[in-house]
Amino acid sequence: MxxxxxxxxxxxxxxxxxxxSAPDLALAINAMLLDLGREQFPEQTIRHWVGNGAEVLIKRALSGSSAISSDIEESLYLQAKDLFVQHYSEKLCVASxxxxxxxxxxxxxxxxxxxxxxxxxxxxxxxxxxxxxxxxxxxxxxxxxxxxxxxxxxxxxxxxxxxxxxxxxxxxxxxxxxxxxxxxxxxxxxxxxxxxxxxxxxxxxxxxxxxxxxxxxxxxxxxxxxxxxxx
Missing domain, CATH: 3.40.50.1000 (HAD superfamily/HAD-like)
Structure with missing residues (x-):
């Protein structure tokens, strides 16, 4: 070098x-998805969604893919965001x-x-x-x-x-x-x-x-x- x-x-x-920080981000995302009655994902999958900020991470989780779905309703995103902030704030540095x-x-x-x-x-x-x-x-x-x-x-x-x-x-x-x-x-x-x-x-x-x-x-x-x- x-x-x-x-x-x-x-x-x-x-x-x-x-x-x-992916372990704690994954825990918060999956807690959010559980609250919403939606499918949860392995930590390794969520790791590939990290890096563009919380909004993109949440929308990828709601989409179940790195490619964000175009039909996510704003009301659903805002509900999900509030849940994510709550869960991640409570356990920000448990496994990180x-x-x-x-x-x-x-x-x-x-x-x-x-x-x-x-x-x-x-x-x-x-x-x-x-x-x-x-x-x-x-x-x-x-x-x-x-x-x-x-x-x-x-x-x-x-x-x-x-x-x-x-x-x-x-x-x-x-x-x-x-x-x-x-x-x-x-x-x-x-x-x-x-x-x-x-x-x-x-x-x-x-x-x-x-x-x-x-x-x-x-x-x-x-x-x-x-x-x-x-x-």
Missing amino acids: SQLQAVKLIAFDLDGTLVD KLYDGVAESLEQLSKLNVPMTIVTNKPGVFTQPLLEALNLAQYFDVVLSGDSLPRKKPDPLPLQHLVERCEVEMADLLMVGDSKNDIQAAKAAGCRSLGLTYGYNYGEDIALSGPDFVADSLVSLLELIKGSVTA
């Missing part, structure tokens, strides 16, 4: 990148856990004084509580959730907003994520990206999205940027 130059800011995705290497890597990056931020499609009502539950909140100067701005990844708006807020150039930002949404957002914004081979990418190889770097863990990210950080 070649060395990365001039990193002044790192944006991390959350679900599938730092945290394996950090991926291997995350805690150590964030601690080392912090010691290198690398400013770190979160850019996730997860709704804000869940983002901060999850970061706090897993003792991650301390590492991030800025947290942008899926509903923080009018548009979310793969739209470039969150990354554009981030560099303006943090007063850095787009070329100095590195987006780190597990999904094509992260890579597409980075390409559209004009910053570099690192794609992680684990996580939630709809069963696709992250390399197919064309990130600048590919890694199997955040430990590789740490090695990549050592000596490349600029003040």
Whole structure:
């Protein structure tokens, strides 16, 4: 892996990148479906539906497919959303856990004084509580959730907003994520990206999205940027 130059800011995705949250998301989705008297699904199936935010996840569950049905009534979706929020809020961090290497890597990056931020499609009502539950909140100067701005990844708006807020150039930002949404957002914004081979990418190889770097863990990210950080 070649060395990365001039990193002044790192944006991390959350679900599938730092945290394996699929077990709790699956529990909440299946509890929602049970309340609605609808078919439930294995966790492995629901994992392939994660990554585009809660609305898409709920609609995929109601459709029983990654392809969202066009005949989902708004009243059904709103009922399902209320149930999902209730169940997920009650059990946000029961089975969720950090991926291997995350805690150590964030601690080392912090010691290198690398400013770190979160850019996730997860709704804000869940983002901060999850970061706090897993003792991650301390590492991030800025947290942008899926509903923080009018548009979310793969739209470039969150990354554009981030560099303006943090007063850095787009070329100095590195987006780190597990999904094509992260890579597409980075390409559209004009910053570099690192794609992680684990996580939630709809069963696709992250390399197919064309990130600048590919890694199997955040430990590789740490090695990549050592000596490349600029003040």
